Amino acid sequence: MLTKDQIDHYHRHGFVKVDGLFSPQETDELAADMVRIIEEWGEETIGWRGPWRDRYLEEEERLNTKAVFLHRPDFYSAVWSRVIHHEGLVGGVRDLVGDSVQWHHTVLHAKPPERGTPFPMHQDYPFYPHDGPDFVDCLLHLDDAPLASGALHIVPGSHKGGPLVHVLGPDTAPHLPPDQYHPDLIDTVTIPAARGDIIFFSYLAIHWSDCNRTDEWRKAVRFGYHSTAMRPVGRADDDPHRIDPDNILPRNDNIVVSGFRPGERERAPVPASVQVQA
Numbered sequence: 044m045l046t047k048d049q050i051d052h053y054h055r056h057g058f059v060k061v062d063g064l065f066s067p068q069e070t071d072e073l074a075a076d077m078v079r080i081i082e083e084w085g086e087e088t089i090g091w092r093g094p095w096r097d098r099y100l101e102e103e104e105r106l107n108t109k110a111v112f113l114h115r116p117d118f119y120s121a122v123w124s125r126v127i128h129h130e131g132l133v134g135g136v137r138d139l140v141g142d143s144v145q146w147h148h149t150v151l152h153a154k155p156p157e158r159g160t161p162f163p164m165h166q167d168y169p170f171y172p173h174d175g176p177d178f179v180d181c182l183l184h185l186d187d188a189p190l191a192s193g194a195l196h197i198v199p200g201s202h203k204g205g206p207l208v209h210v211l212g213p214d215t216a217p218h219l220p221p222d223q224y225h226p227d228l229i230d231t232v233t234i235p236a237a238r239g240d241i242i243f244f245s246y247l248a249i250h251w252s253d254c255n256r257t258d259e260w261r262k263a264v265r266f267g268y269h270s271t272a273m274r275p276v277g278r279a280d281d282d283p284h285r286i287d288p289d290n291i292l293p294r295n296d297n298i299v300v301s302g303f304r305p306g307e308r309e310r311a312p313v314p315a316s317v318q319v320q321a
């Protein structure tokens with residue numbers, strides 16, 4: 044599925060972009076249903092709240108950005124339900140983490156035209172911590188995403204540093220402290236993309252994206268997949284992906300898309316060398 048160079052690139056830099064992994068027909072079908080989902084179920088917000096906004100936006104823009112975020116498009120559309128098993132997508136993840144793969148989430152990040160929200164520097168790990176590194180986020184682009192549309196930026200190699208301390212709290216989404224981690228302080232690689240392209244990136248890779256300042260939508264959908272050998276760690280009682288201590292099976296909304304999820308007695312412990320501590 045992926046070439047050796049692409050696999051090496053992911054392991055060395057923490058990400059790889061695969062051009063046209065979804066055909067124009069597949070992308071059209073997904074985009075059409077997503078437009079309908081947004082119209083019928085979506086809600087516009089300003090995006091992530093929090094003190095980081097002072098460091099990423101001019102004063103007049105700070106409370107004035109636009110975003111449509113939506114989890115589980117598969118609750119609304121069969122096309123979005125089937126795509127969880129897309130062979131190119133799952134095959135790509137398999138090449139990166141091994142034969143047994145579990146779907147974890149699908150979420151829309153839509154940046155409307157003219158000031159679609161930015162995202163501050165962060166890792167995705169604090170949103171869904173697990174006990175190993177083999178968790179791949181896959182950003183599928185439903186629209187072209189040139190630099191001005193708020194394309195993804197990544198700090199190459201940052202996945203190798205493990206989980207970092209994030210600013211947390213009820214009034215913000217996890218983000219890295221802007222006085223240490225900010226695009227003015229740290230070099231990042233910009234990854235402009237076209238419709239149908241996917242960026243595979245490690246949930247430990249530091250990334251961010253800027254405002255959409257074009258007059259077009261920038262809709263991207265992130266799928267999260269991980270090795271079935273990994274388990275969630277350190278989550279709150281009400282977290283939907285938390286393991287129920289009275290029943291050690293993870294919740295059954297985590298679909299196995301390749302291979303098998305080993306039972307707890309069979310599961311090989313995650314080797315200490317690749318364990319990730321919360």
Ligand SMILES: O=C(O)CCC(=O)C(=O)O
Nearest residue numbers: 152162167195252263265
């Ligand atoms: O959609 C974007 O531009 C940013 C995505 C992101 O930060 C994430 O997937 O965690």
